[in-house]
Amino acid sequence: MYQYNDYDDALVLSRVEEFRDQVARYQGGELSDDEFLPLRLQNGLYMQRHAWMLRVAIPYGTLSADQLRLLGNIADRYDRGYGHFTTRQNLQFNWIELSDVPDILEALAGEHMHAIQTSGNCVRNITTEAFAGVAHDEIMDPRPFAELLRQWATINPEFLFLPRKFKIAVSSADEDRAVIRAHDIGLYLYQHKGAAYFRIMVGGGLGRTPILNQMLFEQVHWQDLLGCLEATLRVYNRFGRRDNKYKARIKILVKSLGIDAFRDEVEQEWQKIRNSNSAPVVSEQQLARISAGFERQYPVVSAELDLEYGAWLARDQDFAQWIQQNTRPQKQAGYVAVVASTKRGPASYETCAPGDLSSDQMRELAALADRYSCGEIRVTHEQNLVLTDVARCDLYPLWKAFQRIGLATPNIGLLTDVISCPGGDFCALANTKTLPVERQIQRQFDQLDYLHELGELSLNISGCMNACGHHHVGNIGILGVTKNDEEWFQVTIGGQQGKAARIGKIIGPAFRAEEIPTVLQRLTDHYLSAREGDENFADCIARLGVEPFKQAVYQTNEKSEESC
Amino acid sequence: MSQLIAIRNGVAEQVFDDPWYVPASNQQTQVLKVEDYRQWLAEQAGTSSSLVPALQLSAADEPEELVELLQQAPMVALNFEKFTDGRAYSQAAVLRRNLGYQGDIRAVGDVLRDQLVLMQQCGFSSFLIRADKNAEQALQGLQRFRYGFAR
Incomplete structure (x- = not known):
């Protein structure tokens, strides 16, 4: 993995000291709640329902064994003995004391870790797929470029107070396993005439307005990538909406201007950046230094064994x-x-x-x-x-x-391999509790044979409109909503991740939590009776449409709410 | 007490002799918003004045469209309505890097200690600290580690 140099060490340590000072000034009354808010968010610190939550950055999802051991030790010393891995490859501690945070960050710095920009209206953790560098269908290793982006985005002074958060993901394989289409910027790395190029897609995101990103530039040489991103972020920073939090993501700007007009703006800015020679320059040597950390020799394995x-x-x-x-x-x-x-x-x-x-x-x-x-x-x-x-x-x-x-459940890619946000048990934003629903689903689908019979099927649960569980792109998505102070769950089907990413469709009125297992059972039973050959769940819905599944769910259902 | 900090010869210091904000000075020149500046420019046509006003932009103003004014203005003030509104960082970057503006770029409005170093890195050269904050302490905000990409 990437090896910190002295500069990286100095950076994270100075950041710890800076935050220690900020916490002290907050506790001393010198900083108001409002003034402290973005400072703590940009150090990964949230106020949750019951306690402080610290989100530790795991750049592009890669940890060393020593780092994971440290996280375990932090969980014991400062939390309640566990941590939560997120869909954006970070780790959250849920029960943290504010006054411990500087010490935790210092401990993290000792193992080349930090919590910088895991929250706030800035560029967040750069993600890529978990199989980067080893995937059988990989074109190029995306990790050196993800690391380059991490360095560029970290404390980039111009882009720390954007209209809203900004997420970038990179993929470079036949199959996209990093959900890049649902990111503010999705980067697809490929080779052309022996050099690395990027396809840059912009304006994706889930949340209240789920949109897949659109093509910004087809072919950008890797050495031009940062200049291009700088132009894109600058256009967004200047012209993105700031009057309404729910309309502030770049997807809304791209949608309101139209992708072509947005591209014109970026091109103009990019040209000015080029003319003024102010684009960040990355040399071959810098990339080589970064890449060296990711290279590995593979001894030939004996066939005998x-x-x-x-x-x-x-x-x-x-x-x-x-x-x-x-x-x-x-x-x-x-x-x-x-x-x-x-x-x-x-x-x-x-x-x-x-x-x-x-x-x-x-x-x-x-x-x-x-x-x-x-x-x-x-x-x-x-x-x-x-x-x-x-x-x-x-x-x-x-x-x-x-x-x-207890990590051997053979259910990867199956229905019970559920993606879920922590929901109302922890999160102050969530309006519903997702974990009880998830548990009921685990209970309902406890027969491995049935799960294997169903085959590949993704199930995503979000506890509110913010869609941290990415329910829109699950083959089955469950969204918690409240109505008259009661929890209801809306079901979408037909969503999909990957290159053929699709936003799922709502099947109808929402359900009570206790109805969800039955709803899922009807959906899966209908799929098993309707599928052709080895067609998977997503393909079956793509062929038949939502309607027959909707009928299967609602024909015998009486308890569902009429108009949620 | 002065609320103004400026980078002079590479050193950040509290400033007590600022031409733009010295109270009760006969020599005090003005800081004008875009429309007023245009008007001043029109009135000045053909005459030569030693008291050239500074220009204050709102976060929505686009420096690219104000080149004529920028050629005159010895100082450009960029306003932070709220410190969480980051548009002025990009305005400063555009002024310094794209347009090559050489004069003083000043942060005014909701200007706080913990953002000073970011402002400086984007091209700001002076900082009018919010009135209720201690400018002497805020000066420490510029002693922070200066991260720079592509080292």
Whole structure:
């Protein structure tokens, strides 16, 4: 992974001291709540329903084993022994004392981590897919460029008080596993005549107004990327709406100007930046220094040892099922990427939320990463964790170890691999509680055979319009809404992530939380009866449309609300 | 007490002799908004005055359209209506980098200690600290670590 240099160290340490001073001035009354607000947000600190929440940045979702161990230790010392991995690959501590935050940040700095710009109206954590560098369908490794963007965006003085938050994601594989179409800026990295280029898409986002981003520029050389982004951000910073929080994202500006007029504005600004030679310049050497950290030598794996692996596959059906569901081939022959599921199915659905890991699990996983992987852990957009570079001969003992620590549920990509925001149990913005719904779903769908029969199916739950659970792009999406102080849940179907990303459609009136498992059962039963061949759930809806599914859900339903 | 901080010869200091904000000075020149500045410019045509006013922009003004005024103005004040409104950062960057403006760029309005270093990096060269804040303490805001990309 990326190695900090002295400058990076000096930066994060000075930031810690700066925030220590700001906290002291806030507690001393010198800074008002309003004045402190953006300062703390830009250091990852939120006020939640019951306590302070600290969101730690995990740049493009990559952690070293030492970093994960540290997070576990912080969870024990300063929180309640667990942390929550988010859809944007960060980690949240939910029960933090304000006065501890400077010390926590200092501890993080010691392991080359920070919480800079994990919140606030600024450029947030740059994300990419969890299989970057190893994906079998990868074109180029996006991580060096994601790191370049991290450095450019970090404390970029012009863009810290944007109209609203700004999210950038990078992908460079046949399949987009970073949801780049739903980002303010989605970058698709590809090769052309031996050089790296970007396709730049702008104006995507979920929330109240779900929109997929549109093509800004087809072909931008990597050395022009930062100049182009600077022009884009400057246009947004100057002309994006600031009068209404819900109309302030760049997607609204792009939509109101139209993509062509927006592009004209950016081109003009970009030309001025070029004329004045003020674009940030990145040399080949700088990129090479960054890239060096991501390069790895892969020893040739002995084929002999694979015999044992094959034997276990034949002998142990549960193991074979886990291999089938929770591992992915790598482009490096003989190595496999393994997904640790944080969705523990019926086994422990009372105690943990999707994306939660206890401090013990963090330390155990770190130890496993050291032993079987490359001392590195990735966070997925689906809130699971990945160990890459596992030799096939190590898969069986690794699976056994995952079983022991409760991370072996073979449900990656299946219905119970639910993406969910923390909801009203934690979040002050949410108007509904998502976790009880998620637990009911885990209880309803506790038969692995049925889940495997259903196959690939994404289920996303958001506790409010802000859509942190990305419900719009789930094959099934659930959105919590309130009406007359009561919790209701709206169901959308047909959403999809990836290159063929689509926004789902609402099937009809909202439901009570307790009705949701039945609704899902009807949707999945209908799919099983209506599918053709090996057509998956999303394709089946694409072929048949929403209507037959809607009928299947509502024909026998009496309790649903009339007009939510 | 002066609320003004300026970067002079690369050093940030509290300023007590500012031509634009010295109270009760006979020599006090003016800080004019865009329309008033245009009017002044029209009235000045053909005459030569030693008292050239400064120009104050609102966050919605576009510096690119004001080149004629900028050629005259020895100082441009950019107003932060609220410190969370970041438009003036881009205005300053446009003034300094795209338009090559060489005069003083001053932050006025909701100008607070914790943003000074960001302002400076975008091209601001003086800062009129909000009246209820201590400017001497705010000066420390410019002693902060100055992160710069592409080091």
